[in-house]
Structure formats: structure tokens, C-alpha cells
Amino acid sequence: MSTTHDLTATQLRGAVAALLGEGHRVALVAGHEDDDCLRVVYVLVRAADDARVELTIRVPKDRPVVPSLADLDYGIGRFERELHDLYGITPEGHPLPARLVRHAHWPSGWYPMRRDAGPAPAFEPDVGSFPFVEVEGDGVYEIPVGPVHAGLIEPGHFRFSVVGETILRMKARLWFVHRGVEKLFEGQPVQDGIALAELISGDTAVGHAIAYAVAVEGALGIEIAEQDRLIRAVLLELERLHNHVADLGALANDVGYGIANAHAQTIRESLLRLNKQVTGHRLLRGGISVGGAHVLDLPPAAEITSVAHRVAEVVDICLSNSTVLDRFTGTAVLPGEQARGLGVLGYVARASGIDVDARRDHPIADLPGLEVVVEHGGDVLARYLVRAREVQASAHLLTDLLLRLAGETGSGSVRRATGGRAGIGLAGGWRGTIAHRVEIGTDGRISRVKVVDPSFFNWPALPVALADTIVPDFPLANKSFNQSYAGNDL
């Protein structure tokens, strides 16, 4: 159920406001460059009936201005800043028109996604770059952390304004590793886009590959065989399992409970080896193709059940330690109302009582056994419990799927693109709803892919959750969110 509307700049506000009022949320805002003009596509989706609405406005290249809708929706405001940084389209009336994606040492007036951008120019000095708000008052001091960290963490800079040990304000600065992924898609044959999609965020290879494949299939009108849909669902759950298990261990490790982490990482390793048997790659690359899915071997149901059992044991050990429980409980609370306002997705949303899950709301396969786990605490414990319960639900779903597949390993059909159209792909990755919008040119090659990892929506929720949190609890809070830097930086 997808509808598209061409609008003028003046109609846009009313249309978006109306759709938001009817229960839609903004899935993505994508810029495009056509021969004669620039084009902006707003995609709004609704969970209740899987409705997707595309609103398109065109702006002249010599005066690229769109009306800002940042006051209607927080997410749109961030998409608009991204649009300005990458395409040079100015959101008129934006309350915070600062740079988002491009740091200040990128030359002004150079927009990497434009056709005439050319090779990346030399960096300029980074002067007066980032509008960190200085908090003033008795005893307030700043702690700058990163972008280079002590552990194996991706680059992000966090600036804390602190009194004693209590965080007054935290500002995260991301986008240190802009790779130009969306630009790399341009001109590729559709089948080759899968390999690139798998690299958007290393831990979400399946999620992004599926979102991409679904978008291409939507554009080309390709129907997927039932068994291939089930194989995709199996891969998605396997990805959820190994990531959730790693997080369950890491959360315990961050409160100094190393033994739970040691056991969780052992379980994760057995899952990664299982993944290697299934698709030939430990992080499950290579299973998805445009038009289908194929695995070398299905995971044995007995092994999935045993993993679920072992994870339950680790969770039990962890939560029966009163210190661990004390550290988790009430730490970094993200209230449901604020989570809703920010448009948060995935387990972060579900831990704050928001019942959202793309596997049910935007299904890619029929999953009667799906249980959507919702917790209401909004704290680290809730995010821990959502993961712990999702591992069980996931294992349950997997055994059900394996039964339905009855040994089939997927047809893995490969389709070539003919003719140009556009499609949207939504996938329920382990971190939350992933959205891709693909446009295919008349030559059958990709002309544009817009990628949105749930991290784009979820990162702004972290500073909100830190209100009244103490500095030594930040790593724990951050780990409980565990958002992707790469998926956000693109």
C-alpha cells in the first residue's frame, strides 16, 4: 500500500502535518539530483496498516530551498540538516541550521552528493566548528571524551558538562567517518548493491541487505518465493541472536561482572561458528540476493534451543547478583513520552514502553509465532530485559521457521533490473527498523539509494536519558543503547 504525491513547496507542510496526525511517522527524507532540478522525497509510513506515502517536491538548482518542517517532527529536522550538508538544499526557517554530517573542516559550498562534486577536496582548518553549549556556574566542568577511545569503539566525541559526578548536559558529536556509502551505490548494477549494503554497518549485514533487496524488488515488481521469505526471516533472527548475546555480556562487563561476559562471549562464538555454517560468513554475509535468499545449510533447531537455554542461564546469574541489578535499575531512564517525541526505534523504544517492531508492522514474511517484547522501565535494566527476552522469543521463532522450511535452503534467484522505478524497503533489523529507498535508472543501474539505520533516530535519545545520571554510569548507559556509528555516519 504505497502512494506517491507530487507537491509544491506550499502544499508540503499541510500534507506532512496531516499524515503525522493520522499516525504516520517519517521513515526517511532523501535528496535527489535530476537533470533539470533537485528533488526531495519524504517517505512517511504507518505501523497500523503498513501504509507508505511518498511526498515529492522539486526545487530549482539555482535556488535550492525547501520549507523547514523541523517544528512538526524532530526527525525531519535532522534529515533537513543532512540534506543541506550533502545536497546543499537549505531548509528555510530551520531552528538549528548547523552542520550535521559535514564537520567544519569540509569546505563550505562543497556538497558531496551533487553530480558536479568531483573528488573530495583538501580539508580546511576546523575552526569554531561545533556549537557545544558551555554550561556555566559554580563547579561546572567539562569532560571531553573521544573520538579516540580506550576500547575497540567506533569514533564519537562526547562532551559532558558536569557538577561533581552528575551530568548536567551531554552533547554527542558523530560523523567522524563519513564514507560516502550512498554515493558508492550510484551506477552499480542492482545485484552488486547487496555486497555494499552488507557493509553499511558490520553487525547489521542481514538487516541492511534485506532492506536494500526489498526496496529493489519493490521498484522492479519482483515477487519473492515463500521459502526465500522464510530464509530471510531466519537470517534476521540469527543476526539478532548474536548481537543481543554480545550486548548481554558487554552490559555485565561494564559493571565489572566479567564472568557473565566470559560466558556470553562463549555463546556468541558458538553462534558465529553456526553463522559460518549457514551462509559461509561469521557475520552472515552472502545469504541475501535481489529476488531471493539462499543458505548453505539450515541451523539445527536443537542448537538454537540450547543457545537460548544457556543465555537464559547467564541472564539469571547476572540478575541474581544484587550489585548488578542495582547498577542496572533506574540508570539512564528514557521516558516513553520523550522516546516517542524523538521517534526512537527498536529495542530502545520497546524498553520505554513503545510497541514498535518492523517485523510485525512492515512484514517481509508471515510470522505467526512472533512475540514483540515490550518493557516499561526505560532504564538500563529494561533495555537489558528486552534483549534477554528477545533472545528467547527469537529462538522460539527460529525453531518455528525451521519447522516450516522443512530443510529447504532457499532458491536464491538472482534478478536483473530492467527499466527505472523507485521502491522502499523496511526491515526489522536487530537494532530497529531499517529503511532504504532505491531508485533505479533507465539503464537498469542504481541511480540513488537512501539509507536510514535506526541509529539515526536513536542517537539523540542518549543525551536525554542521561539526565540525572552520574559520569561513571555513562559507559553503561551508552552500551545499553549500543547504537551504530557506521550506520549513522554512512
Next chain:
Amino acid sequence: MNGSVGVNVSAATFATSQVLVLVVLSPLLIGLMRTVRARLEGRVGGGVLQPWRDLRKLLLKEPLQAQGRSWWAMAGPVLLVSSSLALCALTPLLGTVTFPSLPDDLFVVVSILLLGSVALALVGLDAGTAFGGMGSSRHMMISALVEPTVLLSVYALSIPVGSSVLSRIVEARLDDPASVLSPVSLLALLALTIAVVAETGRLPVDNPATHLELTMVHEAMVLESSGRDLAWLEVGSWLRLGVLLGLVSTLLVPWGVATDLTAAGMLVAVLALVAKLAVAATALATVEVALAKVRLFRVPELMAGSFVLAFLAVTASYLVVQG
């Protein structure tokens, strides 16, 4: 006159042996604790000798200094090591013969302990980075809570003896082994153990294995140090752990400590100390596996608890003396 020279020679021999034994043992003690923890978690671990290898590596490296560091970056580690060595020399771990002019008085020992803490905290502040300052402020907060407990618990032990000199306390316990199991003694030792765990940055107060800068206490202070400077800071901290563990285990199990200087007595004392330290370290590492790090603001509650135990021990010791 002759007797005084003899005492000084004996005291010097014991002091030197204690320093030598602890310098050799402390890194091994850390290695043992890490290995025990690794094995209990199902990992192989780096082996008992790994801290010694790390030390050799660090000592061969040129220290890199942060911009704006002062001479304290070099002096601080030296002062920490010196204070730790002084602790090794003073604490009656091998023998109870002490210098008449410099007794191993409780207050002297705690002052030297504090001197090392301050040296370390100043090293953390010296580079002017946020992490170092954060670590130092947390360290001083914990120290401020720990020192009263250490004083009070050893004071409780000193009341029945009538002297605050540690070697007199150990001698008294050797003479009357039953006193080790008295309620006063057990309460005081429990309080002292908690204080030692906090002072040396072990779980549940600090996590020595963490890589998370924002949660660190001890590690944050040494973050800007490298090469030789870092090696001295590590040695200084390990020696403190060795001495304090040795003190607790000697107070709990005084047997083996020599009361006068003989070759056989010294040998027994060294072997006894090695055994006590190994058992204490293994026990500490084993307990740590089952512990998680408490929230920073719960540390005062923990320390208040140990202070109350120490206070009860003092009160009880007066009751016992009166009775």
C-alpha cells in the same frame, strides 16, 4: 649500648628482607590474582609472570609526557614507590624487631600510606586532563573514607595490647593465639579488609580490568603516564597491595613471624609470608569473580559499613578490657 646496636642490625636485616621479598612477590601476586580470575572465568590468562614481563617492557620504554606536564610527572611516581618501599620496611611481615628510634607505629604507617595516595593523586592532576582530575577526585574521596577505618580498626587491635606499634600487636597475638579469634579481632580485621580492598582499587570499589575511561579511579590517574613513569606507578601500587594484604594476613595468622633474628627463623618467616600472601591473593581474586562494581555513590555506604564494624570493634575492646 651493645644491645641497641644488635637491635638496629636485626631491625635493618628484617626491613631489608621485607623490601626484597615484597618487591619480588608483589608483581607475582598480581599475576596470581589475574590468573585465578581468568581460570575461574574459563579463560587461559596471561600467566603469573605477565606483570613482571610488563614491568620489564615499561622500564625499557622512554616515558612520553603530555604537553604542559610538570616535574611532578617524574617525581610523583618516585615518591609513590618510595612510600611503598617504606611501608614494606616498616610493617612487621617477617620479624617484629623494629628500630627503637623509628617504631612501626600505626599512625606512622597510615601517614606513609596517605603520602603515597597524595603523590598518586597529584600525578593524576598534573597533566591537566579531565580523566586524570576525575580519577584523582574519586581517589581522594575514597581515601578520605578509607583512612579513618584503617586507623580505627588497627586501634581496636591495639587496645588490648596497650600499644599502637604494629609489631607489639603481632607479638601479643603470637603470645596469645586465642585473641585472634576474639570478636574484637574479627570485627576489626573484617573492617580492615574492606578498607584494604577499597584503598588498593579492587572490586567492588574499582575495576582494575576496565577500559572505560569514565568509570576509572586508579587507571584514570595513570592514564597520562607511560614508560618508566608508568612502571614506577604500577610497582608502587602493587607494593601497597602486597603490604596491605600481608598486614591483614599477618594479623589474622601471626604464626611464622620471627621475634628475633635467626637464619632458620628468617627462612620460616619468608616461607610463611609467601604462603599467606598466596592464599590471601587467591581468596581475594576468587571473591572478586562473584562481585560487580558498585555505583560510585554506593562506595560511601560500603565504607560507612566498614567504619561501623571498626567502631564496634573499638567499643567491644573497651568492654573486654574492662571485663
